[in-house]
Amino acid sequence: MGSPWVLAVDLGTGGPKVGAIGLDGTILATSFTAVPTERTDDGGSEQDVELWWEGIRRGVRGFADAGVVDGRDLHAVGLTSQWSSTVAVDERGRPVGRCLMWSDRRGAPHARRRVGGPVAGLSPMVAAETIRLTGTVPLTTGEDPLGHELFWRLERPEEHARTRALLEPVDYLGLRLTGVVAATPASQFFSSLVDNRPGRTRRYVPRLVRRLGRDPSLLPPLRPTGSVLGAALPSVAGELGVRPGVPVVCGVPDFVAAYLGSGAVRPFEPHLAISTTSWVTCRVPTKKVDPVRMLASVPGVSPSSYLLINDQASAGYCLAWWRERQGEVTDSVGAEAPAYATLLEPAATVSRGADGVIFMPWLRGEHTPIDDRAVRAGFVNLGAEHTMPAMTRAVLEGVALNGRWLLGAVERYTRHPMPVVRLLGGGAQSNLWCQIYADVLGRSIERVQEPMFAQLRGAALLALLGLGETTLEESASRVPVDRRFEPEAGSAEVYDPLFDRFTALYRSLRGHYRVSERPGRARQPAP
Numbered sequence: 001m002g003s004p005w006v007l008a009v010d011l012g013t014g015g016p017k018v019g020a021i022g023l024d025g026t027i028l029a030t031s032f033t034a035v036p037t038e039r040t041d042d043g044g045s046e047q048d049v050e051l052w053w054e055g056i057r058r059g060v061r062g063f064a065d066a067g068v069v070d071g072r073d074l075h076a077v078g079l080t081s082q083w084s085s086t087v088a089v090d091e092r093g094r095p096v097g098r099c100l101m102w103s104d105r106r107g108a109p110h111a112r113r114r115v116g117g118p119v120a121g122l123s124p125m126v127a128a129e130t131i132r133l134t135g136t137v138p139l140t141t142g143e144d145p146l147g148h149e150l151f152w153r154l155e156r157p158e159e160h161a162r163t164r165a166l167l168e169p170v171d172y173l174g175l176r177l178t179g180v181v182a183a184t185p186a187s188q189f190f191s192s193l194v195d196n197r198p199g200r201t202r203r204y205v206p207r208l209v210r211r212l213g214r215d216p217s218l219l220p221p222l223r224p225t226g227s228v229l230g231a232a233l234p235s236v237a238g239e240l241g242v243r244p245g246v247p248v249v250c251g252v253p254d255f256v257a258a259y260l261g262s263g264a265v266r267p268f269e270p271h272l273a274i275s276t277t278s279w280v281t282c283r284v285p286t287k288k289v290d291p292v293r294m295l296a297s298v299p300g301v302s303p304s305s306y307l308l309i310n311d312q313a314s315a316g317y318c319l320a321w322w323r324e325r326q327g328e329v330t331d332s333v334g335a336e337a338p339a340y341a342t343l344l345e346p347a348a349t350v351s352r353g354a355d356g357v358i359f360m361p362w363l364r365g366e367h368t369p370i371d372d373r374a375v376r377a378g379f380v381n382l383g384a385e386h387t388m389p390a391m392t393r394a395v396l397e398g399v400a401l402n403g404r405w406l407l408g409a410v411e412r413y414t415r416h417p418m419p420v421v422r423l424l425g426g427g428a429q430s431n432l433w434c435q436i437y438a439d440v441l442g443r444s445i446e447r448v449q450e451p452m453f454a455q456l457r458g459a460a461l462l463a464l465l466g467l468g469e470t471t472l473e474e475s476a477s478r479v480p481v482d483r484r485f486e487p488e489a490g491s492a493e494v495y496d497p498l499f500d501r502f503t504a505l506y507r508s509l510r511g512h513y514r515v516s517e518r519p520g521r522a523r524q525p526a527p
Helices: 049-065 108-115 124-134 145-155 157-161 169-178 206-211 234-240 254-262 316-329 340-347 388-414 431-441 451-466 472-478 491-512
Strands: 005-012 015-022 027-032 045-047 074-081 087-089 116-119 165-167 228-231 247-249 271-274 278-281 295-299 306-309 358-360 378-380 420-424 444-448 481-485
Touching: 005 049, 005 169, 005 254, 005 451, 015 049, 015 451, 027 049, 027 451, 045 049, 049 169, 049 234, 074 169, 074 254, 074 451, 087 169, 108 116, 108 145, 116 124, 124 206, 145 157, 145 165, 165 169, 169 228, 169 234, 169 247, 247 451, 254 271, 254 278, 254 306, 254 420, 254 451, 271 388, 271 431, 278 306, 278 388, 295 388, 306 388, 316 340, 316 388, 340 388, 340 431, 358 388, 358 491, 388 431, 388 491, 420 431, 420 451, 431 444, 431 481, 431 491, 444 451, 451 472
Parallel strands: 005 074, 074 247, 271 420, 420 444
Antiparallel strands: 005 015, 015 027, 087 165, 228 247, 271 278, 295 306, 358 378, 444 481
16 A cells, blocks of 8 residues: 555546546646547537546556556545536436537527527527526537537437436546536536526526526536535446545536646636636636626635636647648658647747747637637738748747737736736646746746646645645645746837737738638637
8 A cells, every 4th residue: 555646537628638646736647548529510529438438447547557556545536627518328327429529519500599689699688697697608509508408309309318417528427436417516607507696505597497498307416516426436446446435526627627726726816728728717706797808707616716717719729730730841741740849949049029920829719808700810921031930939929919818808807917827738838938928928927837737636636625635725735836937028028019919910800701600619608
């Protein structure tokens, strides 16, 4: 027998990350299993949930086989995942089909008929009531629990007839581990059904359930966010090679785990994620919606707390896209895209401002602080003299300039200055990108240790919170910062006017983009 550890699972769109986390927050081991998304010509987007489970099982077994941990020492399980996806399960808790992912749009026609109208595409009554009670609105794009349920009911009646509950992925994982069907106010926020007003009991609002046409019998019972869901089933413990009866804590959406994994947990302490998407989150004291800049507060890790939510559609995705383009232009047949280090090292030699090249990072439209699904990306001021490293630096700077735009909106929302920002996510592994963020934002940047796995650490800390073995404030001490980046001298002279040009480009070019609905990932907090 060795040291106790926490099993953390972070189920992203690309597949599950699994971590063995020490009780002090140390990341002992990680694994990742890629899971493909099956897309259809009619807007479908599905994943096989058994592939999630196989990745989790292999990860946990691999830790023990490598001698990193002993399964008998497992202390607790913490869960987090992407959100607004739906798993339908039968009376025995088995999936009746594939998971409908957050990008599945096939329920859009049914959602429009149910809640559509003239206020940003919504019925005025639906928009007003859902915002007032829940802080969010249902989507008419089909990319949320409403669209998913309507699609199943109206287009897959045989599967729907066998369905006994509709679950977010994180709640399905909890069911798989414990046999308990349940959700939390955090995981059900995007249903637009839970009363999230301060001082109110967190419950489904019956009239909203009726108005949105949801079947109340398919809604999972609500439990407090971060509470203990149950004990791992003996059969599951056998599969994973861990001790039976280990406590499993109710899971949370990924941005909540990122909040804990950032260590910036006090009110108005921000963290910024450079993941596939990007967001700026902090703890706020009450429920509030900014319908213009698409910002809203959602239930936090305790009944009396809220977290700010927002989402920029393309951040790390931009660099991944640019890297893939390098592979496409190579002269070598069958050559792969260059490694990120190979791509970034030459960009570090380019001066601030990328030799005048500006990159607009809206490859998949944008959500915050402007909600414009038609806007698109591009390079501006590109000349024959410009090099690939200059264009790479422009990509990094464009994403950071977009982050500056969002941070300004967040400061107006909170009415609090934010001179220090915690940074996490895969993009934060790059020293160059971290320094660019410090220079562009004009703020001190604190990068958490192992930033790519911050959400795994956050899920583990949530488990310890749920067991009453730490406090929110004390948990922050278990999140080490590995480096601080300060704005360099002269950066403001470059990036202040560049930011003004960046936002002006959006205003001047938005009328040229084809006006069409191109749904993206982020939940719309308000019309």
